[in-house]
Amino acid sequence: MILIYPDHRPLQNILWRENSNSSIQCLQLQTVTYGLKSSPFLATRCLVDLAHAEESKFPLASRALLNNTYVDDMLSGGDTIEEVNQLKAELINVLKLRSFELHKWYSNHPTILKDIPLNIQHxxxxxxxxxxxxxxxxxxxxxxxxxxxxxxxxxxxxxxxxxxxxxx
Known part of the structure; x- marks a missing residue:
């Protein structure tokens, strides 16, 4: 749930009514909403901003977010199991700062997934x-x-x- 800057929220209004006899209500979306033309850009932009803001603390995760992500899919890895475990830990921690959680984890090495719950593996x-x-x-x-x-x-x-x- 990514909040939209308050000045931009009036640009995300929806006219709604329950049925043809009801009065029209104006609902204002306050978060990035999937299904809008701008949604892929906004989601990606949030990840880019996060990567730049936390680059010094999470260098591997920042590099992966900037270079190995397409909208909401990330395809990344490393040369050693230690490097991949470090990348995994950094990604989990940096995304947690903005209440994001990665899911659909997979790896070609089973030890990488040993601490990832089965319900978020894919x-x-x-x-x-x-x-x-x-x-x-x-x-x-x-x-x-x-x-x-x-x-x-x-x-x-x-x-x-x-x-x-x-x-x-």
């Missing part, structure tokens, strides 16, 4: 026979066991002749 597919776990992010499928990304596309008959009409 797996899309589990193939027990192959011992694979797949997580989808930013249009990619990430296999946490093999540490690989895959991109899927529709299968097309390449012998079929594609015309201009089909492309348009």
């Amino acid at each position: 797996l899309d597919e589990i193939d027990i026979n192959k011992n694979n776990t797949i997580v989808k992010t930013l249009g990619l499928a990430y296999n946490t066991r093999l540490d690989t990304f895959t991109i899927s596309s529709p299968i097309r008959n390449i012998k079929e002749c594609i015309t201009k009409r089909q492309v348009a």
Whole structure:
């Protein structure tokens, strides 16, 4: 829940009534509301401001927030388990300063997730026979066991002749 600066709240008014016989009420949104055209920018801007404000105290988290975040998805990591654990701790602590909590955690190394509650971990597919776990992010499928990304596309008959009409 990100509060909007009071001078800007009148720009987020909604006209509402329960039914056609009720009088119209003017409701004023006081927080960043998802579904508005400006919402992705505002959410991202809040993370950017937080990263800049806390850069000296949380350098790894600030770098990840600035460089590895797309709207509300973050895809980051490190070269060692110690570095990733430090990044994880910094992200949790810096986001907690603004009452944000990360969820949908996943890693290719199980020790990274040992202190993350199961209800905020995230797996899309589990193939027990192959011992694979797949997580989808930013249009990619990430296999946490093999540490690989895959991109899927529709299968097309390449012998079929594609015309201009089909492309348009």
